[in-house]
Amino acid sequence: MLTISKMKSFVSSSSFSTLSPYFPITASPSFFSLPSKSPRCSPTFTQVSNYFAFKTPRISFLSTGISSAQNRTGQTAATFSPPSGEIHVIVGPMFAGKTTTLLRRIQSQSSNGRSVAIIKSNKDTRYGLDSIVTHDGMKLPCWALPNLTSFKQKFGQGAYDELDVIGIDEAQFFDDLYDFCREAADIDGKTVIVAGLDGDYLRRNFGSVLNIIPLADSVTKLTARCEICGNRAFFTLRKTEEKETELIGGADVYMPVCRQHYVSGQVVIETARTVVESHKVECRTPA
Ligand SMILES: Nc1ncnc2c1ncn2[C@@H]1O[C@H](COP(=O)(O)OP(=O)(O)O)[C@@H](O)[C@H]1O
Numbered sequence: 093m094l095t096i097s098k099m100k101s102f103v104s105s106s107s108f109s110t111l112s113p114y115f116p117i118t119a120s121p122s123f124f125s126l127p128s129k130s131p132r133c134s135p136t137f138t139q140v141s142n143y144f145a146f147k148t149p150r151i152s153f154l155s156t157g158i159s160s161a162q163n164r165t166g167q168t169a170a171t172f173s174p175p176s177g178e179i180h181v182i183v184g185p186m187f188a189g190k191t192t193t194l195l196r197r198i199q200s201q202s203s204n205g206r207s208v209a210i211i212k213s214n215k216d217t218r219y220g221l222d223s224i225v226t227h228d229g230m231k232l233p234c235w236a237l238p239n240l241t242s243f244k245q246k247f248g249q250g251a252y253d254e255l256d257v258i259g260i261d262e263a264q265f266f267d268d269l270y271d272f273c274r275e276a277a278d279i280d281g282k283t284v285i286v287a288g289l290d291g292d293y294l295r296r297n298f299g300s301v302l303n304i305i306p307l308a309d310s311v312t313k314l315t316a317r318c319e320i321c322g323n324r325a326f327f328t329l330r331k332t333e334e335k336e337t338e339l340i341g342g343a344d345v346y347m348p349v350c351r352q353h354y355v356s357g358q359v360v361i362e363t364a365r366t367v368v369e370s371h372k373v374e375c376r377t378p379a
């Protein structure tokens with residue numbers, strides 16, 4: 093039986109500040125690692141940080157009869173290398189711990205001797221462009237790029253070939269997310285860990301994040317705490333009246349809320365917006 097299932101352990105670390113954006117390889121990629129036995133379809137609930145996370149069922153595929161050492165045409169493992177890449181997706185509202193989780197996983201992979209790099213969108217200028225920073229101030233150096241396609245060229249093909257793990261933060265801002273992740277995992281054998289908003293402030297799909305779910309080995313949906321009642325928060329409420337989808341900001345502009353307070357908050361904000369608009373019209377109309 094050929095089982096596609098890889099569990100990773102998450103090791104937390106208190107300080108990341110000494111790490112560089114690219115950690116030189118210290119162990120070769122495990123292209124022939126043995127598959128672990130796992131149930132064919134097992135939904136798992138895990139707690140990440142102090143928030144609950146849901147992981148999609150891990151699906152095992154039955155063998156097609158092709159041995160991992162020798163395929164149907166008689167090629168040996170040296171010429172028949174099944175891709176060993178993985179894609180893991182972390183979603184949730186703002187303040188849910190997506191960046192924290194991404195940094196912990198990257199740190200864990202690095203501690204296991206794997207060579208890692210982190211990319212974030214250069215649209216997010218909140219903490220400068222050379223590092224990825226959580227709302228708590230946890231920090232790692234990163235590559236701030238306009239798109240993912242430019243990564244190989246910026247990073248260098250040779251260095252890219254040596255990479256084992258690629259972390260992507262603020263994934264909602266990358267239009268080429270799908271193609272990059274597919275190629276990195278399926279063809280280049282990389283482990284890709286993606287963190288981003290699944291929905292915008294109006295709870296619509298944000299960018300291409302949801303498009304990569306069918307490519308993913310695992311999906312983790314994190315929650316924050318509702319700023320109004322303290323219950324689990326699934327959504328991000330925009331506190332200001334700007335309407336564009338992309339608007340960089342933190343707690344000054346956004347807050348995480350539960351369903352009840354998302355709905356009532358939207359009503360309050362819409363009403364306030366209408367009142368402000370009508371006042372503007374009144375002021376402009378000559379008496
Ligand atoms: N309402 C909130 N709910 C949960 N965490 C919050 C809230 N406000 C601030 N935080 C802080 O934000 C941290 C998560 O930051 P971060 O990993 O950057 O989240 P994300 O990337 O999902 O926006 C939490 O550990 C917590 O300390």
Ligand SMILES: Cc1cn([C@H]2C[C@H](O)[C@@H](COP(=O)(O)O)O2)c(=O)[nH]c1=O
Nearest residue numbers: 185186187292293328337338339340341
């Ligand atoms: C909801 C929402 C968010 N954004 C922006 C605001 C921040 O700059 C990032 C999200 O950062 P985080 O790491 O998840 O805290 O996205 C936006 O542009 N539009 C939105 O609707």
